[in-house]
Amino acid sequence: MSSTTVPRDLPPTITWERDRIVLLDQTRLPELHRVEVTTVDGLVDAIRRLVVRGAPALGVAGAYGVALAARDGGDLREDAERIASARPTAANLRRGVERALAAPDPLAAAHAFRDEDVAACRAIGARGAALLGELCGERPLRLHTHCNAGALACVEWGTALGVVRSLHASGRVELVVADETRPLLQGSRITAVELQALGVPHRVVVDGAAASVIARGLVDAVVVGADRIAANGDVANKIGTYPLALAAARAGIPFVVAAPETTVDAATPDGAAIEIEERDAAEVVAGADAWNPAFDVTPADLVTAIVTDTRTWRP
Numbered sequence: 411m412s413s414t415t416v417p418r419d420l421p422p423t424i425t426w427e428r429d430r431i432v433l434l435d436q437t438r439l440p441e442l443h444r445v446e447v448t449t450v451d452g453l454v455d456a457i458r459r460l461v462v463r464g465a466p467a468l469g470v471a472g473a474y475g476v477a478l479a480a481r482d483g484g485d486l487r488e489d490a491e492r493i494a495s496a497r498p499t500a501a502n503l504r505r506g507v508e509r510a511l512a513a514p515d516p517l518a519a520a521h522a523f524r525d526e527d528v529a530a531c532r533a534i535g536a537r538g539a540a541l542l543g544e545l546c547g548e549r550p551l552r553l554h555t556h557c558n559a560g561a562l563a564c565v566e567w568g569t570a571l572g573v574v575r576s577l578h579a580s581g582r583v584e585l586v587v588a589d590e591t592r593p594l595l596q597g598s599r600i601t602a603v604e605l606q607a608l609g610v611p612h613r614v615v616v617d618g619a620a621a622s623v624i625a626r627g628l629v630d631a632v633v634v635g636a637d638r639i640a641a642n643g644d645v646a647n648k649i650g651t652y653p654l655a656l657a658a659a660r661a662g663i664p665f666v667v668a669a670p671e672t673t674v675d676a677a678t679p680d681g682a683a684i685e686i687e688e689r690d691a692a693e694v695v696a697g698a699d700a701w702n703p704a705f706d707v708t709p710a711d712l713v714t715a716i717v718t719d720t721r722t723w724r725p
Contacts, residue, residue: 420434420442420561420562420603420604420607421434421442421444422434422565422566423462423464423467423561423562423563423564423565423566424462424467424470424471424474424524424565426474426477426517426520426521427446429448429481430446430447430448430478431446431447431448431453431471431474431475431478432444432445432446432447433445433446433447433456433461433462433471434562435461436460436461436462436463436562436596436600437459437460437461439562439599439600439603440599440603445461447478448478449478449482450475450478450479450482450484450489450492450493453471453474453475453478453493454475454492454493454496456471457471457493457496457497457503458496458497460594463558463563463596464558464559464562464563464564464635465500465501465502465503465563465635465636465637465638465669465670465673466502466527466530466531466563466564466565466569466670466672466673467562467563467564467565468497468500468502468503468506469500469502469503469505469506469523469527469672470506470520470523470524470527470565471503471506472493472494472502472503472504472505472506472507472510473506473507473509473510473516473519473520473523473524474510474517474520474524475489475490475493475507475510476489476490476493476506476507476510476511476516476519476520477510477516477517477519477520479493479516480516480517481517486511487511490507490508490510490511493507494507494508497687497704498685498687499637499638499646499684499685499686499687499704499705500637500638501637501638501639501672501673501674501675501678502637502670502672502673505672506520506523509523510523524565527564527565527670528564528565528566528567529719530670530671530672530718530719531564531565531566531567531568531569531572531670531719532567532572533719533720534569534572534573534668534669534670534717534718534719535567535568535572535573535575535576535668536576537717537718537719537722538570538572538573538576538633538666538668538717539573539576539577539580539582541666541715541717541722542573542577542631542633542664542666543582545631545664545666545714546630546631546664548582549582550581550582550583550584551577551582551583551584551630551631552584552585552586552587552628552629552630553574553577553583553585553586553587553629553630553631553632553633554586554587554589554620554623554624554629554631554632554633554654555570555571555574555586555587555588555589555597555601555632555633555634556588556589556591556597556620556632556634556647556648556650556651556654557589557591557596557597557601557634557635557647557648557650557651558571558591558596558597558600558601558604558635559571559572559634559635559668559669560572560574560600560601560604561604562600562603562604563600563635568604569635569636569668569669569670570633570634570635570667570668571601571604571605572668573633573666573668573717574586574605574610574633575608575610578608578609578610583610583611584611585611585612585613585629586605586610586611586612586613587612587613587614587615587620587623587628587629588601588602588605588612588613588614588615589614589615589616589617589620589650589654590614590615590616590617591617591648591650592616592617592650592694593693593694593702594693596648597614598614602614617650620650620653620654620657621653621654621656621657624654624657624658624660624661624663625657625660625661627661629663630663630664631658631663631664631665631666632654632655632657632658632663632664632665632666633666633667633668634647634648634651634654634665634666634667634668635647635667635668635669636667636668636669636673636716637673637705638673638675638678638684639667639669639673639674639675639716640675640678640679640680640681640683640684640710641674641675641676641677641678641679641680642679642680642681642710642725643710643713643716643723643725644680644681644682644684644707644708644709644710644725645667645681645707645708645710645713645716646681646684646686646705646706646707646708647667647705647706647708648704648705648706649703649704649705649706650706651705651706651708652706652707652708652712655708655709655712655713656712658712658714659712664714664715665708665712665713665714666713666714666715666716666717667708667713667715667716667717668716668717668718669716669717669718670718670719671718671719671720671721673718674716674718681707681708681709682707684705684707686703686704686705686706686707687703687704687705688701688702688703688704689702689703689704690702710725711725713725
């Protein structure tokens with residue numbers, strides 16, 4: 411399926427159909443294209459190429475990957491570890507793999523993990539909307555976000571954009587500012603597509619303009635997702651998040667992280683212990699050396715609150 415028309419209701423990010431995983435190809439957006447994955451090798455490749463991305467979606471993909479491996483009858487633990495280590499920073503990927511691996515029926519466990527993600531995102535949206543009402547007042551808000559933490563990073567609804575959706579449903583969003591998110595443009599290619607489909611007023615800005623937008627008083631709060639949250643409240647998210655937190659602190663506006671409780675990793679004491687994925691330099695330059703970290707770490711003291719499906723945590 412492919413189309414350049416953005417529908418109001420985007421298709422699910424990930425489904426299980428006819429004994430295979432079906433993914434909405436995130437690398438092709440705004441064109442809608444679905445990819446069928448029938449092997450563990452195919453899933454690992456899809457994860458590494460960002461066909462499927464976003465911490466919650468990776469967790470569900472990992473769980474379904476174990477179901478694929480169990481169906482194929484290979485070395486289940488070896489296949490599970492290959493899936494879990496395909497992207498090391500996102501806590502949810504390994505969480506989903508381990509959940510399915512421990513279950514007598516991996517496919518049933520994967521379905522349950524998927525359903526829990528949907529419920530968690532809706533709870534995050536409601537909790538985050540209530541928090542921003544408390545912090546900023548019950549008025550239409552100008553919100554700033556980074557990368558993509560919407561329905562396309564989850565199964566549906568979203569985390570940071572789930573908060574936006576909940577606010578938008580009650581007429582409390584004036585504008586969303588979305589960073590383009592270099593080098594793969596998840597903000598301008600994916601977040602903007604979601605906001606357009608939802609009918610949410612928005613503007614895309616280049617990453618280098620983000621701090622200036624905040625400093626000029628053009629937004630009321632920053633809301634982002636997370637790929638891993640350490641036990642002390644340090645937050646790993648898409649590279650470019652840390653500067654937003656610094657700018658928000660300087661401007662005196664809330665910096666809110668929205669993520670499922672499964673993203674909180676009690677075994678990781680702080681941000682220094684989070685493994686940061688380094689991606690191919692070719693994503694950034696041609697024929698030259700480059701550092702291309704996929705994530706950065708925002709210290710807990712810059713985080714106003716972390717909103718999960720079960721609590722509001724002020725580190």
